[in-house]
Amino acid sequence: MRAPLVALPPGAVTDPDVLAAHSKDHASTCPAGEALCLVRPRSTEEVSAVLAFAHEHRIPVVPQGARTGLSGAANAIDGAILLSLERMTAILDLDEENQTATVEPGVINADFSRAVAGRGLFYPPDPSSWEMSTLGGNVATNAGGLCCVKYGVTADWVRGLEVVLADGRVLRTGRSTAKGVAGYDLTRLFVGSEGTLGVVTKIVTALRPAVEAPRTAIAFFGDLDSACATVTDVMTGGLRPSLLELIDPVGLAEVSRERDYGFPPGTNTVLIAQSDAEDTVLEGFTTAAARHGGEALIADGPEEGKLFLAARRSVGLVLEKRGAMLSDDVCVPRTRLRELVAGVGEIGRRQGVCIACTGHAGDGNMHPTIVFDAADPDETRRANEAFGDVMALGLELGGTITGEHGVGLLKRDWLERELGPVGVDVHRSLKSAFDPRSIMNPGKVLA
């Protein structure tokens, strides 16, 4: 830890062990610096005081939620104040009639979702980290999840924010009404800005009435093409599944090594669909799968439904045991899904690394995950090359380098390629307009 040059903000923790424990998110390959201190404010006023202090002394600030992000956006920066929102955990308002809630950023997604469900309502955004991640972190990264395919991403559920600006001033954005066009859409600008423009201290979310417990179906295919054609049929046919996931041949082989899921012989690609409405989505799914030579089953209850999803959920855990992981997050137009998954397979073969390609097929948003031995420099180099190859492929197919994980440190250099020079210039102008001293999570998203 560098010696502080100025008096620290009140309550600042400088214990090296505490700082080390707060220095990284879940992007295992991203570097982290040595922070100056950790502060855990309990109110907007305290956040404002910390930022005013940091602004005055030009000290970088790294906002943190539960540090479950996958791009290094919450990683410590040398000499920075780590500003954890974990103590701001109040659900300030839960309005059943207007179907809105106002929450502090440290509320855990699962706690909120359960509180809302207790009132007969539903908050859809469900990132895989939902049992740990905070709503503030979800907002900062515009988190997605499994049910995006029907309900959209975090941004679609945020109506307004309270944000502490870099200099400590408090801004309110948006509204609590269903519609509103008064001024620029500042709310959306902060959502997904990864702590580079300000610190979110209150969130107004929209809610919707509770839905049925989902029903689940699974379809087994002998080849990738048939599975991808089924996805296109389902989505263009107007069906609205609440989940539509794909496990590619590599991912399937990996999970099958750990456990026999009893898949029919010859299965090399699997689709799992859910529907949470009293409708004909799953019947449409099984019909589409059969049309493309797949064999599909509808679960006869929630327990069997969980079993159908088990292989998909186990992919990450199985891969984690095998070595270091680089998790990609490209999203392509849905019709390019086959080319993406097949192309990822080729990249894996060419680079000689294992890449499992599972993900949210209904959105065209896949998570090609590269597993490698971090102790082997040559394999590490090939893994990193493969990581870039996957993003290049995504861009080539008309897609984006990140569908839901964000840019952080992990994809910062790639962002410039996606945005192009004018886009980068505009991003820099915007950043300067909000944060002229560049203290807000500097070096994240933009170099």
Next chain:
Amino acid sequence: MRAPLVALPPGAVTDPDVLAAHSKDHASTCPAGEALCLVRPRSTEEVSAVLAFAHEHRIPVVPQGARTGLSGAANAIDGAILLSLERMTAILDLDEENQTATVEPGVINADFSRAVAGRGLFYPPDPSSWEMSTLGGNVATNAGGLCCVKYGVTADWVRGLEVVLADGRVLRTGRSTAKGVAGYDLTRLFVGSEGTLGVVTKIVTALRPAVEAPRTAIAFFGDLDSACATVTDVMTGGLRPSLLELIDPVGLAEVSRERDYGFPPGTNTVLIAQSDAEDTVLEGFTTAAARHGGEALIADGPEEGKLFLAARRSVGLVLEKRGAMLSDDVCVPRTRLRELVAGVGEIGRRQGVCIACTGHAGDGNMHPTIVFDAADPDETRRANEAFGDVMALGLELGGTITGEHGVGLLKRDWLERELGPVGVDVHRSLKSAFDPRSIMNPGKVLA
């Protein structure tokens, strides 16, 4: 017309009659200046050349679509270049499988909606002006419409944009994929910015599968409170009507003076609902209405359905015959709807002006419309006071001064009240970041 101090851009029209014909939008009470010239570019390159020219010579530019806006945002400014996008009318791509389209900004909403319907798809945003207004104008104002209550506003259907910046550089924002979090959400920043940040030259929209032709129901109430309680029941009950409109006692009296709609005796408030799905929405609507003492009918076909909507659609036309109009557009949390409509009635009585309050009840977005004799200075003063009183009431009820019409010139001073001083500062910083010479529609939205 002022004499041009510099050579005009190629193809510039300076005919005073043409300029006068292009000097105003539909906000009848907003002032318009005298433009320098009108240009009607046919390509992004031509738009870029005009803006580079304007930027060099510090000439203001007013982007225009079909000038059907209701806030004066497209009104001429003294010495400005009117930049009409009416010649950029190509539907560049209509992708049935990915359910997206790429269009130029001058495409008329209705032309696009019909082209899309011809492919079995649906583009929901349906502002009342849809037969005339352009998609570029819809994007610039983030236009709403009748079906927002189910499908959201224009912004919810825009995935990416091509924008010519104030200095002529061409920026691409967003994506053509279902999800994406690469960088700041510039797309949403431009949507609804009323031509103050740049000129939109291409729009990537999302589409969805076609829906059923809507069925219609109507409900008659003896008092406003019962109608508003019905709206709350419908919306909180999880029903998803594709239209839910209210006609208040004043509006109902006005339209009934022109024509006998055969409403039951004692009716003073009417709700109209539609549903475009094979569901139980209309049955739920009639049940909710009956619970609150209303009398409800489901149309037995499309013709009767049109009849049920006829009174709602005629309000504007009937009022137009009576004098000048000031159309408000406040949006409040749905549970405050009764207070808004009742409060507007009180404002009308207090100021001695007629204010009909119809609108999109399901969204809490109403259009209190003040009718007055513009030749009577005292009545004009009272009408303007009432206009402000309505916005003050909307803000007091936790709402916004504009749900879908925008700020333009009409509500510029009120915007500052809604945003507060920090919000105004941030708006100004953003404006400067994009348009340092303040040539993009200066004086609109922000003073």
